Amino acid sequence: MNRKIKLLWDFRGEDAKKTANHHTKHLKEFTVAENLPFYSIDVLEINPMLSVAFIIVDEKNMKTFRDALKPHRGEIAV
Template sequence: MDRKLKLIWDFRGPVALKTAEHHEKHLKEYISIEKLAIDITGFEELNEMHSIAFMVVNEKDMIPVRDALKPHRGEVYTNK
């Protein structure tokens, strides 16, 4: 099984959650336009001033997605 990576975009400030929520819509649009076999995206509030949007990709597909979308960071995805 291919390892999965979680690409993460960080948003900070009083409107971080709304920004992360909106960014997820753009991630879904990208997936649709590029016809990618990705189905895990989301957004999450870490605290009232820091939220994230994320997309999970197979490790073998990470480089072109990373280069196109420029996430702030990434981590190995574990389905909790």
């Protein structure tokens, strides 16, 4: 069974949500340009000063995304 991995980028400050939303556009562009599959790309607003952009990918593709996009952290997606 192949696990799903969530790669995350943290954005802080007054424009955190706006910046995280902008980052998701680049994540989508990357998946199209590299023809890579993914499950979900979205933003979580933790609080008004912290938002997180994320992409959920198959574990087998995680290294490709990680090496190219340099996420701040990753976790097993549920």
